[in-house]
């Protein structure tokens with residue numbers, strides 16, 4: 001039994017003429033302890049896929065199974081690091097993280113929770129800002145709080161929706177390593193959604209492209225045969241890295257060309273306007 005399995009999952013938003021078929025026939029199996037990356041184009045349905053796995057939305061057809069059971073709603077077992085950090089603006093960094101920790105560890109004492117929060121805030125390099133509110137932080141700092149919050153809950157499965165996109169290269173590299181450490185030490189299972197092929201190859205065991213929508217579906221998987229721990233500084237000299245990178249980029253470019261031809265189709269918009277509309281432009 002796969003740890004996470006998506007069976008023929010389709011997701012359509014809206015109904016009738018206004019419907020958008022975003023995902024179609026998504027089949028995916030992730031084994032316990034694996035690190036899988038999905039690379040996709042902007043707007044191809046990556047967040048929709050994360051929301052389905054997280055239980056925030058239901059598939060139109062097909063099944064999402066976690067440890068053999070259908071996913072119904074969210075759960076602490078699956079921790080998501082969202083693209084748009086979604087912090088509560090009236091709470092400090094410590095309070096934002098501890099709220100999540102309290103929910104995941106309701107039996108822990110105040111001091112245990114305080115220590116756990118301090119550890120993870122330190123891990124993302126924000127000890128100096130632990131009592132600040134989100135409005136006093138830069139976008140990158142907010143994203144680091146969101147990473148600390150998700151990891152401090154020690155979820156069995158870490159699901160990441162382009163979590164590091166807003167960060168500078170150095171911070172991004174450090175957090176990639178922290179996420180890998182936690183995944184490896186705590187024997188977690190991880191799913192990373194990214195548009196960065198290099199990030200996917202550095203972190204994952206397998207990379208699966210999400211073909212552009214509408215009706216986006218998963219392409220063939222690419223296995224990353226590079227020993228761990230991987231050394232970022234040496235990757236460019238690693239023949240396996242170069243070969244896999246070239247194969248994935250060639251594949252993405254080919255499906256990108258197909259996408260261009262789809263986007264060149266002319267869509268006619270209805271010629272309508274409100275009754276009393278006066279053209280002032």
Ligand SMILES: Nc1ncnc2c1ncn2[C@@H]1O[C@H](COP(=O)(O)OP(=O)(O)OP(=O)(O)O)[C@@H](O)[C@H]1O
Pocket residue numbers: 013014020022040041042043044045046047048049
């Ligand atoms: N709630 C919704 N109702 C209707 N359409 C939606 C809804 N959510 C997403 N969509 C549409 O589904 C498509 C995929 O959106 P989604 O956010 O999943 O893509 P994405 O790959 O995460 O995008 P990005 O890379 O820009 O974050 C888009 O065309 C979007 O407009």
